[in-house]
Every structure is written in C-alpha cells, then in structure tokens.
Amino acid sequence: MSEEVEAIGWDAIEEQMTRLYGEQKPKHYAAMLPYSLGGNDPLNGISAYEAERPYPHWHFVTFGFSELFEKESEDPEYSGYGFELTFRLARSPGEQEPPAWAINLLQNMARYVFSSGNVFASGHHLDANGPICLGADTQLTALAFTDDPELPAIDTPNGRVEFLQMVGITAEELEAMMTWNTNAFLQASQDVLPLHITDLARDSLLRLPAIQEAVRQGITRDGSKTGMLYVDELGYEPAKNRLLGAAPAVLTIGARQAPVIAKLLRGRLLKGVPLTLTSRQLQVMLEPRPQNESVVNPEFVSIGLTDEAVLELETKLQPKEGEFRLSAAKDLKIQIRKTYIKDQEGNVVEVIG
Template identity: 45%
Template structure:
C-alpha cells in the first residue's frame, strides 16, 4: 500500500494499522467492536474501534488492538513526525479452554485507558505503569489490579501518512508486582517476568510471579544493584504549613497520608543512596527529597525541598510509620511530620479500606 493510495482513500492511518495486523495474522478476519457513536460525532467512547485476533503464539490468547489514539484519517496535529498521540494500545488476554469469543470486558478496559489519555493528555510510554484501583476485570475474580506498558513484541512501530505509530502493549500485574515495578523499574520487571509470561500475555487466574524463586531473586538483585527508577509519586494528601513557634521548635509541618508514607519508606532508600531525588506531588504542594551532606529544609513557593544526610535518611525510615500520629527527627528539627489515615473509596465514594 503506497502513500498516494492512503491519501486518496482518506483512511491512511487506519489502513496502515490493518495492513500491519494482516501481516501478523494472514487470512484471519478479526472481531471488530466500534462504538455506536464515536467521540468525533459526540459519543462517549474515544476510540473509533478495537479489533481482536485469536493467536496461538506463546499460549492461545486474544490479541486486542485499538484504533483511535493515532490519526486514522486526515492529518490534524501539528507534529509532523507522530500520528496523533503516536501510539495504539494492544492487550493480550489468555484464552480459556473452549473459549470461542473474546471477552467483551477488555473492550471497555481499553476504551477507559484511551479516555484517560484524551482527558489528561498524559501519553503512555514503554516502561510506564498505572494502577487500576481494583481488578481490571470487574466481574471476574482476579489478582490483576495494575498494569505496565511495553512495546508489543510482535508489532513493531509503523510509519503512516500521518506519522509514526507505536504499538504499546498493556500488561496486567498483581499489586505485589506493581510494588516491585515502582521499587525497581517497570520495564526491567517485565523482562524478569517474561520467561514465565510469554509475550506478556495477561492471565486473570494467575498468582504473583514474585513467588517464583528465580523471579524473586532477580527483582531483589535488581533493586540492590539499580535502585528505583520511580522519581515521582502522587498523593491526594500533602500539605505544608508554616508554624509560628518560639525557641527551637519546628517551623514547618508536613502532612502526609499513611499510604504515601509506606511508599516513601520503601522508595527513599532506593533513590537517595543512588544519588537520585524523589518527589511527592499533591494537588497544591510538592515535597522533594534530595541526598545531601547537610540536613536542611527549604520552602520555595509551593515546593518544600528536604535535604538528607544518609544518617538522617536512616532515622527517617526508623521513625516515621504509616500510622496516624506526629513524628519528629533530630536531624531535621525544623520539620514536624503529621501522618493522617488514608481512606480508599470505590467508584461510588464508599470507603472500602482504611490505611493507618
């Protein structure tokens, strides 16, 4: 298919994706799910469609591919090198014995991921991760509650008349694997899982692969060698208050949620000793931890930067706890730490878990 034919048809981007899939699945007619009214006509689903193929590579599975994060028709974006967001999502789901139809929940799952991209402008990349805040398949008992992203191992990037498109695969993870991904590196974790997870096929019925000795050992060795690649974490609970006190009392109070304290205690020893900073971002404030030879705390605008010596980092880890209360560090006497309970709510706003 040449560029001129793509331009004449008006569906050059769409045709390029379909041609790439036809090479991988010659002669197979996919099931295609399209919204009744796509987003460009005022509908609620951002993707124009999702195709799914049955694959016998690795393990029998369903291979979903989106249409709509790239420019499927005419060129509208100002970026000459990339088509739309420059990607389409793929997802490989283990096919159950005797299963003849691809599960429909995955269509909604991918539409929701695309909706996040369209709403926020945050573009997924190889090596990213994201929590699902619950099972990725709502009506199926599963421990898969998170995801990582990697280039689809069988679909290389393509050049279309509207620019480059990469196929980014969504890989389902357990919460334990998500924690390992943030405390090491998502892409390195996926490589460690690959021998037990061919083509990164998501299996809703599996347990955490970290329980396997070789995977657990590889992750532990990787964290000790590399530290963590996570430089930013986000929180709903973060506030910095300037205190009016006399004497040698604290002049600043930092309020954190118990859930984020757990993350901090895990990540700081995997960042600062390796010479890397760690930032905690809230809706109004940012808290940045930096390795330093002298302890200090500097407030500039809405950002508090905390400089820590190794000994103070060790004291922080042994003093602060993910439980509601007030905490103080001798090395950083100017900062008081207040930990509040974290309330986890479901989609209806009902508290389903309390941390701290």
C-alpha cells in the same frame, strides 16, 4: 480522494497485524457514535485477534490514539498521541468472543488520555484501585505499559506510532516496579509470563524466589526509575518561630503510600537522585544533600536530607496514622494520615492506617 488514502493511519495498523496473523479476520468492535459527535467511546474501534502461541490468548489492538485518517495535529513527528494500545488476554478453551470487560477497559484508558491529555509510555504503570475486571476474583489490580514484543513502532504518513502493551499486574508487582523498573521487571519475568499475557487467574510473580531475587538485585544495582510519585494526600507546613521556641516543618503524607515512599528513598536518594511527591495541590521534592534543609519555592517545596536522615526516615515510614520526629533532622516532623480507598461510586471500601 480514495477511501484507502483517507484511512492511511488505520491501514498502517492493520498492515502490522496482518504481518502477525495473515488473513485472519479479527473480531472488531466499532464505536456506535463517534466521540467527536458526543459519543462515549473515544476510540474508533478495537480489534481482537486469536493468537495461539505460546498458549491461546486474545491480542487486542486499538484504533484511535493515533491519527487514522488525515493528518490533523501540528506535530510532524508523531501521529496523534503517538501510540496505540495492545492487550493480550488468556483465552479459555472454546471461547468464541473476547470478554466485554477488556473492550471497556481499553476504552476507559482512552477516556483518561482524551480527558486529561496525559499519555502512556513504555515503563509507565497505573494503579486501578481494584480488580482490572470489575467484580472478578483476581489479584490483578494495576496495569503496566511496555512495548508490545511483536509489534515494533511504525512510521506512517501521519507520523510515528508505537504499540504499547497493557499488562495486568498485582499490587505487590506494582510496588516492585515502582521501587525498581517496570520494563526490567517484565523482562526478568518473561519466562513465566511469556509475551506479557494477562491471566486473571494467576498468582503474584513475587511468590517465585527467582523473581524476588531479580528484584532485590535490580534495586541494589540500579536503584529506582520512579522519579515522581502521585500520592493521595500530601501537605507541608514550613517551620515557624514561636514565643516558646521554633516549631518544626511538617510533611504530611497518606498511610497508603508510606511503605512505597520508604522503599523509593533507598532507590532514589541513596543513589544520589531526587524523588518528587505530587498531589493535585502540591509538589514536594526530596533531595539528597550534605545537610538537612527545606526551601519553599513558588512551584514546589524542596526538602534536602542527608543519608543518615534518609535511612532513619526509611525505617520509620509505616502505613499507620501518627507523627514522629527524626533525630537526624530535628527541624522536620512527619505526619501520617489515614487513607480512605473509595470505589467508583465514592463509597469507602478500605481504610489504611
């Protein structure tokens, strides 16, 4: 079998990049030791192309989320995980080599996917809990994923491959995407963030009145696309009958997510759709219902809330430790606990609440 046939997946990716950049020879960074042989880098390689429009930037593309050589998976429709990541990063004048941190970031994304089995898709987002470039003075502390605007999905002999572009975003942009819609936010921002290029030096797009208004109108019109929210801390105790009276059910959440949950209540429950809070141990589904009630299922807890209870809960959820009852849902108590933000070494770097 020829080398070209063996690398049919790899060749299909390079063909798309050649369509954009002609005969430009990219900077390529191959894994020193294959992941299958105990290496630390899951991706076979990462290429970086020098793009000039709309302004100079590096255009990275990965090789390894999809099946680059022979077909190995049993899924005939998709190649491997079904995507490759791209990343556009602003390039400084005279910069000859792409920053090493960007290569490491892409490999870190691969380590997450390969170890967890969780895949990225257009519209997803990820909180990095710190600068996407460690040690950098940047407001970009999260990532969004969207379709690469110049690389449509391709059908290869090994199956379909989509090109997902990773975009550096700020904490408040992440919140706006969660309470509205990731792709809609990026679409509304394309005039000021062309091709979704990541620039560590930029300010939050929500400083711009036009973007603020687009988000406000979008949430009012569309609600939120975030149906499930991972929270650091989540607990539930059902109501109990006691000698001196019934004790209410208790829902416990961390202070860090309290403001986001408040906004999602309006964008989900008041639009007639549920919101699921999930942690490693528990899932709690908040649902719009004509009466307040809680049901404990084997796999999750369902809490039904009236519109009146939702509106009251929205105003009371604050990033501050404490507890409160709802006048519109007297059988439910909400506890807010401090959230401890830790760095990669496990050291507490911030306390919320």
